[in-house]
Amino acid sequence: xxxxxxxxxxxxxxxxxxxxxxxxxxxxxxxxxxxxxxxxxxxxxxxxxxxxxxxxxxxxxxxxxxxxxxxxxxxxxxxxxxxxxxxxxxxxxxxxxxxxxxxxxxxxxxxxxxxxxxxxxxxxxxxxxxxxxxxxxxxxxxxxxxxxxxxxxxxxxxxxxxxxxxxxxxxxxxxxxxxxxxxxxxxxxxxxxxxxxxxxxxxxxxxxx
Numbered sequence: 001x002x003x004x005x006x007x008x009x010x011x012x013x014x015x016x017x018x019x020x021x022x023x024x025x026x027x028x029x030x031x032x033x034x035x036x037x038x039x040x041x042x043x044x045x046x047x048x049x050x051x052x053x054x055x056x057x058x059x060x061x062x063x064x065x066x067x068x069x070x071x072x073x074x075x076x077x078x079x080x081x082x083x084x085x086x087x088x089x090x091x092x093x094x095x096x097x098x099x100x101x102x103x104x105x106x107x108x109x110x111x112x113x114x115x116x117x118x119x120x121x122x123x124x125x126x127x128x129x130x131x132x133x134x135x136x137x138x139x140x141x142x143x144x145x146x147x148x149x150x151x152x153x154x155x156x157x158x159x160x161x162x163x164x165x166x167x168x169x170x171x172x173x174x175x176x177x178x179x180x181x182x183x184x185x186x187x188x189x190x191x192x193x194x195x196x197x198x199x200x201x202x203x204x205x206x207x208x209x
Contacts, residue, residue: 160182
């Protein structure tokens with residue numbers, strides 16, 4: 001039976017790459033997007049577009065959206081665009097409501113692959129820095145997941161690049177990322193691996209070698 005995967009934030013660069021790889025691996029992929037103008041890009045990957053604004057979804061509506069999928073990949077993010085309120089609405093509040101929904105679905109909940117970033121928990125980004133809202137939102141979500149009973153894995157890449165992937169290094173410790181880089185193609189590959197393995201809990205920090 002074909003396993004069904006939902007990618008949230010389906011028009012991002014990583015998400016589009018992941019959709020292609022997941023389709024090639026034999027998964028039935030649906031990609032959630034906010035802008036209907038992006039449907040053609042999603043269809044080109046072989047995925048089915050689902051137009052939804054995640055910032056408007058209640059916990060109950062999230063349950064309706066998530067039901068029936070085997071895995072869900074959170075690859076959504078404000079991407080530094082808009083205001084801090086936009087970042088919190090997507091990266092923190094939207095994600096937290098989705099987690100609430102997964103918990104309420106219980107044993108029928110899909111496995112979650114959460115794309116975060118290297119060093120998110122215990123980060124040292126100062127509050128006056130423009131990156132702080134994203135860092136704060138991601139830390140909040142990652143800490144919540146660490147104490148959740150839902151099946152999940154957190155992927156923590158470093159600064160993203162469009163470079164090709166040569167090899168991937170997994171880090172046991174997440175010190176300051178510094179000049180560490182991770183290619184988007186490596187993140188997409190790790191998404192496929194995480195979906196395949198279906199780990200019940202854990203965190204994988206990784207960079208390009």
